[in-house]
Amino acid sequence: MRITDCRLVELPKISDPRGNLTYLEGMQHLPFEFKRVFYLYDVPGGADRAGHALRTCHQFLIAISGSFDVVIDDGAERKRIHLCRSYYGLHLPPMIWRELDNFSSGSVCLALASENYAADGYFRTYEEFQNEISSRGA
Numbered sequence: 001m002r003i004t005d006c007r008l009v010e011l012p013k014i015s016d017p018r019g020n021l022t023y024l025e026g027m028q029h030l031p032f033e034f035k036r037v038f039y040l041y042d043v044p045g046g047a048d049r050a051g052h053a054l055r056t057c058h059q060f061l062i063a064i065s066g067s068f069d070v071v072i073d074d075g076a077e078r079k080r081i082h083l084c085r086s087y088y089g090l091h092l093p094p095m096i097w098r099e100l101d102n103f104s105s106g107s108v109c110l111a112l113a114s115e116n117y118a119a120d121g122y123f124r125t126y127e128e129f130q131n132e133i134s135s136r137g138a
Helices: 126-137
Strands: 007-010 036-041 049-054 059-065 068-073 078-083 088-092 097-101 108-113
Touching: 049 126, 059 078, 068 088, 078 088
Parallel strands: none
Antiparallel strands: 007 088, 036 108, 049 097, 059 088, 059 108, 068 078, 068 097
């Protein structure tokens, strides 16, 4: 996968003076059905999260509250994306290294995943990720 396979997706936003509503549906707004939902919150200032790549799992990240940055890397190119709207999400296909940082106070990151958690589905070090990219290109 390449960084160009990662994309920002604008989700439906139903505006109402009483408060807005946004929804998402697998295979309609996302290119996958999601099997797992989790969220990151109370991230201390200056801390970072993630620092891994997934072998086969797709993820979709949304800044439900506040903001944070997602640094994506395909082994050849790096890019920083700022998420700060609850009606935009970032689709991350498999084999993309990701790091989350620059969390604002009170931020919440919602993540939807195409697979259930499996410890062996992760590249936990950047070196391991780069070695896999190199072996696939050989």
